Amino acid sequence: MKKRPVIRVLGFLLVVTALSLLLPALASWLGGDADAWSFLAAAGVGLALGALMWRTGSDAREIRVREGFAVVTLGWTLVGLLGGLPGWFSGEIPGFTDSMFESISGFSTTGASILTDIEGRSHGVLLWRSLSHWLGGMGIVVLALAILPLLGVGGMQLFRAEVPGPVAERLTPRISQTAKLLWGVYVLLTVVETAALMIAGLSFFDAICHSMATMATGGFSTLNNSVGGYDSAAVDWIIIVFMFLAGVNFTLHFLALRGRVRSYAADEEFRFYVTLIGGAAVIIAGSLFVVGYYGSIHDTIRHTLFQVLAIVTTTGFGTADYLLWPPVAHAILLMLMAVGGCAGSTGGGIKVMRLLLLFKVGQQELNKLLHPRAITTLWFNGRSVKPHLATNVLGFFLLFMMVYAVGVIALTLGGRDLLTAVGATAASLGNIGPGLGTVGPACNYAHLLSWEKWLLMFFMLAGRLEIYTVLVLLLPGAWRRA
Amino acid sequence: MSPAALEKIGMADCDLVAAVTNLDTVNIVAALTAKRLGARTVVARVRDEDFYVGGRMALDGIDVAINPDHEAAHSIREILFRAGAVEAYRFAEGRVRVVGATVEPDSNVAGKSLRQLRRELAGNLALVAAVERGGKTLIPNGDTVLLPDDTIFFTGTRRLVDRSLYHVHVQQEPLQKVMITGATPMGVELARDLCSAGVKVKLVDEDAERCRHAAEQLHHVLVLNIDPVDTAPLIDEGIGEMDGFVATGEDEEVNMLSCLLARRQGASRTVCLVNRVDYLDLLPRLGIDSAVSPRRSTATGIARFVKRGAVISAEALGRTGAEIVQYRLEPGHRAVGVALQDLEFPADAVIGAVIKGHGVETPGGKTVLKPGDEVLVFSLPSGLEAVASFFSAEDDAK
Numbered sequence: 078m079k080k081r082p083v084i085r086v087l088g089f090l091l092v093v094t095a096l097s098l099l100l101p102a103l104a105s106w107l108g109g110d111a112d113a114w115s116f117l118a119a120a121g122v123g124l125a126l127g128a129l130m131w132r133t134g135s136d137a138r139e140i141r142v143r144e145g146f147a148v149v150t151l152g153w154t155l156v157g158l159l160g161g162l163p164g165w166f167s168g169e170i171p172g173f174t175d176s177m178f179e180s181i182s183g184f185s186t187t188g189a190s191i192l193t194d195i196e197g198r199s200h201g202v203l204l205w206r207s208l209s210h211w212l213g214g215m216g217i218v219v220l221a222l223a224i225l226p227l228l229g230v231g232g233m234q235l236f237r238a239e240v241p242g243p244v245a246e247r248l249t250p251r252i253s254q255t256a257k258l259l260w261g262v263y264v265l266l267t268v269v270e271t272a273a274l275m276i277a278g279l280s281f282f283d284a285i286c287h288s289m290a291t292m293a294t295g296g297f298s299t300l301n302n303s304v305g306g307y308d309s310a311a312v313d314w315i316i317i318v319f320m321f322l323a324g325v326n327f328t329l330h331f332l333a334l335r336g337r338v339r340s341y342a343a344d345e346e347f348r349f350y351v352t353l354i355g356g357a358a359v360i361i362a363g364s365l366f367v368v369g370y371y372g373s374i375h376d377t378i379r380h381t382l383f384q385v386l387a388i389v390t391t392t393g394f395g396t397a398d399y400l401l402w403p404p405v406a407h408a409i410l411l412m413l414m415a416v417g418g419c420a421g422s423t424g425g426g427i428k429v430m431r432l433l434l435l436f437k438v439g440q441q442e443l444n445k446l447l448h449p450r451a452i453t454t455l456w457f458n459g460r461s462v463k464p465h466l467a468t469n470v471l472g473f474f475l476l477f478m479m480v481y482a483v484g485v486i487a488l489t490l491g492g493r494d495l496l497t498a499v500g501a502t503a504a505s506l507g508n509i510g511p512g513l514g515t516v517g518p519a520c521n522y523a524h525l526l527s528w529e530k531w532l533l534m535f536f537m538l539a540g541r542l543e544i545y546t547v548l549v550l551l552l553p554g555a556w557r558r559a
Numbered sequence: 560m561s562p563a564a565l566e567k568i569g570m571a572d573c574d575l576v577a578a579v580t581n582l583d584t585v586n587i588v589a590a591l592t593a594k595r596l597g598a599r600t601v602v603a604r605v606r607d608e609d610f611y612v613g614g615r616m617a618l619d620g621i622d623v624a625i626n627p628d629h630e631a632a633h634s635i636r637e638i639l640f641r642a643g644a645v646e647a648y649r650f651a652e653g654r655v656r657v658v659g660a661t662v663e664p665d666s667n668v669a670g671k672s673l674r675q676l677r678r679e680l681a682g683n684l685a686l687v688a689a690v691e692r693g694g695k696t697l698i699p700n701g702d703t704v705l706l707p708d709d710t711i712f713f714t715g716t717r718r719l720v721d722r723s724l725y726h727v728h729v730q731q732e733p734l735q736k737v738m739i740t741g742a743t744p745m746g747v748e749l750a751r752d753l754c755s756a757g758v759k760v761k762l763v764d765e766d767a768e769r770c771r772h773a774a775e776q777l778h779h780v781l782v783l784n785i786d787p788v789d790t791a792p793l794i795d796e797g798i799g800e801m802d803g804f805v806a807t808g809e810d811e812e813v814n815m816l817s818c819l820l821a822r823r824q825g826a827s828r829t830v831c832l833v834n835r836v837d838y839l840d841l842l843p844r845l846g847i848d849s850a851v852s853p854r855r856s857t858a859t860g861i862a863r864f865v866k867r868g869a870v871i872s873a874e875a876l877g878r879t880g881a882e883i884v885q886y887r888l889e890p891g892h893r894a895v896g897v898a899l900q901d902l903e904f905p906a907d908a909v910i911g912a913v914i915k916g917h918g919v920e921t922p923g924g925k926t927v928l929k930p931g932d933e934v935l936v937f938s939l940p941s942g943l944e945a946v947a948s949f950f951s952a953e954d955d956a957k
Binding site: 448450451452453454456459461 | 767770771773774775776778781782783784785792796
């Protein structure tokens with residue numbers, strides 16, 4: 078691995094993050110909060126360190142696949158750590174670990190929080206939480222559709238040809254091209270949602286914070302009771318729609334904006350995504366209806382859809398404490414936690430595309446029992462999938478489950494109850510936010526021990542960066558000069 | 560093959576240049592060079608699928624590309640779908656079909672004259688334009704009596720031809736399951752074709768690599784890696800329950816053997832791919848229904864463009880040298896405006912169908928031809944010359 082080009086890109090990322098810290102500084106200053114200085118101080122640290130690294134580094138165009146893994150993983154980690162500084166400086170967020178937890182949870186678009194009194198925080202902190210989601214989401218869109226396909230991670234190669242742009246061995250030209258196209262879609266959807274939420278009665282500040290958290294499928298809210306705090310059907314429905322959109326492959330949005338609206342229906346993954354949501358919603362709404370949990374059918378449907386989408390897209394907003402729902406709802410939601418959004422969306426988790434391919438592999442194996450001499454191919458969106466791609470996806474699934482198992486064992490080893498351990502691991506590895514047990518939607522992560530928080534931070538990054546990207550750096554070979 | 564050499568032999572002045580060697584690249588280069596030099600129409604035989612996009616030649620400059628595998632696959636498809644059919648041709652974008660069928664001994668047309676049949680079946684009988692009997696083709700008239708083992712050629716719209724076949728042949732099961740052996744380009748094309756028509760297709764090949772290649776192109780086709788003469792696994796895969804069995808492998812003898820196996824196990828229709836003419840005559844005696852040779856399919860494909868004058872299309876009819884030729888009537892031709900019964904049409908030939916604009920008419924004595932009409936002429940070998948001069952003489956006079 079060539080280290081100096083990597084250092085230069087990391088420096089660049091720190092400078093960009095430092096500059097974006099000026100926005101919450103402004104928000105705190107305008108809002109009359111006393112902590113504007115902490116953002117400026119953090120920005121100063123970021124600028125200084127970033128400039129130093131930029132100077133030390135060498136030409137970024139030398140970055141190839143091997144360096145790509147390091148840039149992605151170290152970049153996300155560094156940016157997350159820098160983002161945690163202001164809260165720690167000002168004491169708005171108690172302690173170093175908690176500050177970092179909140180920031181990494183933000184940049185990984187997880188939305189798991191250690192804050193109990195959110196409404197009492199400064200404007201700067203609230204904006205920064207949402208902005209960190211939004212910037213993280215921006216990174217994810219490009220990561221998923223431009224970088225990972227080239228790195229060959231977890232079946233994302235399927236999308237190599239989907240987004241228009243030059244196909245080159247050097248990563249930079251293609252990435253910048255794709256970024257411009259998809260960020261346009263991302264910004265547009267955020268603006269539309271902000272406008273819709275303002276029409277529904279939210280202030281500009283609240284509307285933009287929630288929009289940024291929705292489009293990034295993050296889940297930080299500005300209220301203690303999350304979106305449920307508004308108790309407004311209009312707000313719920315707007316966020317339902319935009320959570321749904323944020324969980325869809327952004328390439329499809331891009332094509333639809335170019336007039337090819339039929340791309341949605343033609344996409345196998347999109348159809349499966351809709352089917353999963355529909356199926357889960359019917360079962361949960363049915364169970365709620367049977368026990369008569371909500372007074373009206375409209376409320377049942379609204380809260381069911383909201384929670385199903387919040388979990389499956391890994392946003393993690395809450396309007397209801399689903400731990401009070403019937404057990405079947407817990408079971409379904411726990412499974413949805415692992416599913417995640419579509420590949421190429423801002424959602425986390427295993428991804429609908431991978432599950433679909435896994436189903437197909439299963440089906441294929443069953444077929445082979447009937448026809449032992451059959452030679453079969455997997456098909457995805459009307460094209461045959463190369464066998465090594467299916468293996469890549471199987472490997473991803475296995476690694477995801479292994480990391481998951483390690484998490485559950487570690488947390489239970491430390492004395493957590495099983496439900497909490499499972500919920501916390503699933504919620505951080507899948508970048509959802511609220512989990513089950515004592516980290517459920519009505520509680521938060523504040524009571525966990527320091528080492529547990531750092532473990533979960535690692536899971537958030539590993540899950541966000543598609544496991545492979547992070548784990549590959551644990552191989553000694555990744556660091557050698559190629 | 561050098562442009563200079565091609566120019567020297569006068570390629571620039573040719574009306575038609577057909578490049579039909581076994582090498583795609585040679586054909587393409589030759590055809591493109593000829594076009595550049597000024598040849599009017601260029602035809603190239605190109606087998607490689609990569610040159611086709613959505614079934615059409617992707618290279619500009621080649622007027623007509625002939626893919627022998629596709630030609631053969633389409634004609635097998637026609638035969639499979641028409642119970643009783645042994646040969647099938649399409650004219651005028653499929654609006655006119657010509658289908659040859661063998662008269663079975665227990666069919667209710669055997670032993671009857673055409674006049675009698677026309678009375679009995681009224682509008683449900685397509686025109687019988689030719690009858691092949693004992694290795695010879697004859698142009699029938701009303702008194703011709705159909706005998707068992709005759710091959711009769713119906714002409715008309717698809718519906719009419721299908722309805723006629725129903726009377727000639729004993730009714731068979733509809734085509735639902737087909738097994739194809741040989742993942743050759745032709746086998747793959749046939750599988751794709753049948754699959755898109757809603758047939759369940761199993762494609763068998765002994766070569767794993769070819770199977771993998773086929774499986775990557777065919778979504779809903781079950782590709783099986785089995786040697787086509789390996790009986791037990793083929794029986795496991797239900798060779799006996801097939802409505803159709805087609806052998807398209809590279810080895811003709813293996814094709815015949817696997818067809819025999821399919822026949823023995825109870826497959827309804829078997830089609831075998833052979834090139835050697837001696838085998839073509841042998842197959843019916845082995846109980847294998849039909850045989851198609853891709854070489855002949857290419858020949859007829861190219862023959863379409865070689866014919867002179869007003870010819871639009873042409874096919875060889877059966878194996879006796881008789882032909883079907885499609886002509887367009889130019890204004891001022893002597894056949895224009897005259898009822899067919901008053902026309903001095905060459906002997907040993909008959910007009911089998913008249914294509915008027917988008918419609919198709921069965922010709923009768925009172926049919927009057929108009930300029931721009933197209934006619935489908937069935938001709939015995941002895942009548943070919945006369946028919947050609949009948950249609951092209953006026954061209955010269957004009």
